[in-house]
Amino acid sequence: MTDGPAGIGEPGDRWGASVSASVPEAGIPPTEPPPPEQGTAGATFVQRGDRIFRFLATGSGAFVVALIGAIGVFLLIQAIPPLLQNNANFLTSRQFEAGDPNNLHFGILDLLLVTVEVSLFALVLAMPIGLGIALFLTQYAPAKVARPFGYMVDLLAAVPSIIFGLWGLFVLAPVIQPFALWLQDNLGWFFLFSPGNVSIAGATVFTAGIVLAVMILPIITAISREVFARTPRAHIEAALALGATKWEVVRMTVWPFGRAGYVSASMLGLGRALGETIALMIILAATPAIFTGSLFDGGATFASKIALSFAELNNNLSAGAFIAAGLVLFVLTFLVNAAARWVIARSGAKA
């Protein structure tokens, strides 16, 4: 489309009034008025309409760019005053006490550790399954059922996260509790499986990670699926002609082609996991004890801590302390998402 004789990408500005206006070339500034021929009033009106519309469209585009900047700036403005009055080290303290504006003690170390551990645990569970589903739907499932099957996986994304949270705590946790205990008994010497710091059965990073894995599965699957489906037909047929089995076709053509897309999809899933709020707020048990790194610990992530405490806040200083935590979360997800986009853009197999 771009190099056709009447390519439409650029020369859009001057379809003003007249057929006899000089042939528009790409890059002519829109300000140059065309020679009006029939009815000056009509011609200027058309020009004005075009200019207004163009301005609105461009303005909306710029607005989105400004919006991201504004999120960072406004969070920072609100976060600075409480950070200056903070009596604990923001980065290394493990306690987050921001309820009393006259005595702020808040640090994000534990929040960060819990957030990262639960997200990575979810990612480790979801990545292989997501890969399997994406390959199944694009390469194995018969074309007729691939669409409805894909729709079913997408439905997981439509279930509100609060419902996943309730299901995780009330239904899933009791069911997986025996398995959790078994892990604790047999692998307890390893720090991930050592006994945790909460007494409520199942309200742990372990349960939360499994629920989170279910929630990021549709994200990983959807994007990987798109990339895998775009494997050039000729590559697949060439491999088949050489006598490759289905699995060898996948390994030699589909996987090298879609690998970057899959990595990027997983990172987007990680970004989603880092910021997940309500499901984790419901599942994770709040505990005053410090985080030991075990999967059977309770605790709070950035998002769940904010959601848990924010509704009662009524002064700007306390709110600002939580906004500071939110800012760290924003930066974290920004970096993960930007890296994901970078990976996919560099690989060429654009999703």
Place this chain on the structure above:
Amino acid sequence: MSTTVDLDKSATAPTFTGISAGRKARNTVATVLMTLAFLIALVPLVWVIWTVVSQGIAAIASSSWWSQSLNGLLARQAGGGAYHAIVGTLLQGLVCAIIATPIGIMVAIYLVEYGAGTRLARATTFMVDILTGVPSIVAALFVYAVWISIFGLPRSAFAVSLALVLLMLPVVVRSTEEMLRIVPDDLREASYALGVPKWKTIVKVVIPTALSGMLTGIVLALARVMGETAPVLILVAYAPYINFDIFGGNMASLPLMMTVERTNPTDAGADRLWGAAITLILIITIFQLLAAFLSKVTAPKTK
């Protein structure tokens, strides 16, 4: 007799050999694993839906559920309904859609029709991607920082709608952009050739052609944001009564009702909790069906 020829045996070794047992086995294992991965994903889907339906069906079966609020009822009292929360969810979603849709469509028009290839367009695309990944709690904190901390306005349903706009906007942009891109250039060129100005071409030719897919995307985006809990938790307080005023006062919504009733240990609380859950799922399902219906109805007629 000395030269017997076995006519059944080939003269040379076969060119193609069968697939070795090892390769066959690996192929089978891979097929099984991938099918299994898909089945594993269906387990939580079916399980969650079953949980919600079996626990909540009793609550929504009563007629008062759809027509009454919880005003004046004690935590342990059965009865009442979720009308107040349904109203709140729909109202907040509607206001959000009214704000997010035009902006989202204009951004998509900019990306496809005006900005293609420019630096601002690249920046916009990148920022839309980033906005897709902004956690709902961060969007809520941003609105809190601007609307409540800096402007000094009270918590209100409108603030919730603003936060939802941040979450809905990128989805609208993405789906609209995709739809605009598949509008054939022939249509645009035909319109330009007739002397139709660009903006009129967009409004009268490009958008009607893409309308079907755009509407689907918008309704689906709306269905997604209505289940968001973090913004309502932070930006508005729960009210057990009906409130239509989005700029003032407390307002319920289904997710907020669930977080409140979650801490209610009585039977009535459990009924309300799962009743709200199934209602929320029902509303989202209705919107999804509506999206499919709209895309059928508004699809450009082929002659």
